[in-house]
Amino acid sequence: MLYLIPTPIGNLKDITLRALEVLKEVDVILAEDTRNTAHLLNHYQISRPLTPYHQHNEHKITAYLVDQLLAGRRMALVTDAGTPGISDPAFLLVRACVKAGVNVESLPGATAFVPALVNSGLPANRFCFEGFLPLKKGRHSLLEALKTETRTMIFYESPLRLVKTLNDLAAYFGADRECSVSRELTKLYEETRRGTLTEVATYFSQKTVKGEIVIVVKGTEG
Template structure:
């Protein structure tokens, strides 16, 4: 049995009772960062073995994990923040579990792009999640394609690249395209900055940007 357990994206209270129950009953917790997961588990007095599972080792440990699951172990995947598989490791393991008829359950819970999308003020009846843009190869091709996207678009971005990405989007999409940058969601200093791509780029260009970033951009003709 494999459980995908969403973890809080900032506020430790944003975890479900079911998630805590699952984490307390599995044999092993696969953690993107064992230190971060240990803090969450300690906060809720959960004592379970932790094993690293991240993008740098997921191929290497895949078959060993599947063998243990086939043998009857119950495991939970826990990323640093949000739902496993959403711009975080999980896909490879889930696919292999399905191939081996291992039951997989994904619990509902926190994920950063949903609150960012809903409070952006942009149309949410149709949207697409694009995750992180390619840093180099294929970036321009994707930006040209997305410039014609009619649905609201959701991106993840690092604080260091935020202004550059906003400026590039303004170049390909037009500087007047509406957007919203959500930062530090659920935390004390949560911020949602709305405006045109150029306005928001100018706002953040004069600041030291910190925290996790979700960028929501209106589709063409929205």
């Protein structure tokens, strides 16, 4: 059995009782960063073997992990924060497990874009999640395609690229398009700023931006 375990995106209390039970019972925990995961496990006094599993080694060790799972080992996969597979490693292993007939169970739990969306004040009945925009290749074509998207759009971004991305979105979608930017969700300095793309870009250009970023943008109305 492979378990996909969501972990807190900031506040360590945001983990389910079931997730803690599974982490205590599995044979090994696959971790995007073993140091980050060790901090979480130590907080809850959980002692289980840790194995690194991240974008730099997933192609090399996926087949080996599947063999171990087929041999009867129980594994949990966690990332640094949030739900595995959402802009984080998991897809390759899940696909290989499904193909090999290994049971996969995904537990519900923390993910950054859901609170950012429902807190934005923008329509949440229909939305699309785009993750991180391409840095160069494909960025123009994707933004061009999204100009006519009617659903609310959700993006992840780094603090260093936030203002540039907001300005790019304003250039393609229009300066007056409504948006919301959430950062440091569930943490002490959590902040959500709402307004037009230009207004929010101006606000963040005047301060030092830190933390994980979620951008929510209203879809076009026609």
